[in-house]
Amino acid sequence: MKKTIIIVxxxxxxxxxxxxxxxxxxxxxxPSVSVPAAQSSTAPNTTVxxxxxxxxxxxxxxxxxxxxxxKIGTKVTWVNNDNVSHTIISxxxxxxxxxxxxxxxxxxxxxxNPGSVGYHCKIHSTMKGTIIIEK
Numbered sequence: 001m002k003k004t005i006i007i008v009x010x011x012x013x014x015x016x017x018x019x020x021x022x023x024x025x026x027x028x029x030x031p032s033v034s035v036p037a038a039q040s041s042t043a044p045n046t047t048v049x050x051x052x053x054x055x056x057x058x059x060x061x062x063x064x065x066x067x068x069x070x071k072i073g074t075k076v077t078w079v080n081n082d083n084v085s086h087t088i089i090s091x092x093x094x095x096x097x098x099x100x101x102x103x104x105x106x107x108x109x110x111x112x113n114p115g116s117v118g119y120h121c122k123i124h125s126t127m128k129g130t131i132i133i134e135k
Contacts (some may be wrong), residue, residue, distance in 0.1 A: 015050070017092035056129065057081050063129035069100075070111060071134055077108040086127065 053075040057064045059082050070076065078088050080101040088098040088107050096119050098107035111117070111133045121127035 053077065055079050058086050058127075061127055063123055063127060066129045067132075068130070069132040069134060072112060072114060073110065074133075075108055075110040076131060077106050079106045080104060085123060087122040088119055089122045091120060091128075 024048070041073070045107040052071075054070065056068065056069065056076060056078045058078055058080045059083065061084075063078070078098070078101070080086050080103055085100045085101055085102050087100055088096050088109075095117060096109060098124070101107055111131065114133050114135050117131045117133070119129050119131070
């Protein structure tokens with residue numbers, strides 16, 4: 001029963017994200033923070049084939065998946081499912097620059113340009129991830 005509720009919550013969150021992306025075409029990669037967030041069951045090294053929304057779970061001091069390949073226009077939401085605070089910061093530049101996310105909070109960013117973005121947690125430097133954005 002608990003697993004069913006989590007799955008339904010994830011489907012609703014993803015559906016709302018997809019609706020938002022397609023209904024707001026002027027969105028140019030501005031991050032957003034929301035509280036609280038649903039848990040994700042995204043598999044490691046996931047590839048998203050069409051513009052959509054995908055969650056990255058922050059749990060046990062790691063990003064899951066830590067490597068993600070997406071299409072331009074995909075909204076990625078990092079959900080802090082850990083019991084401590086974390087951040088999402090670009091390895092170079094300032095594309096990703098979240099506030100400190102307390103447990104249950106999330107940070108979202110829609111990628112509008114192709115390339116590769118490495119990121120990490122500013123608080124816990126061993127936490128690292130990569131997103132590859134394809135056309």
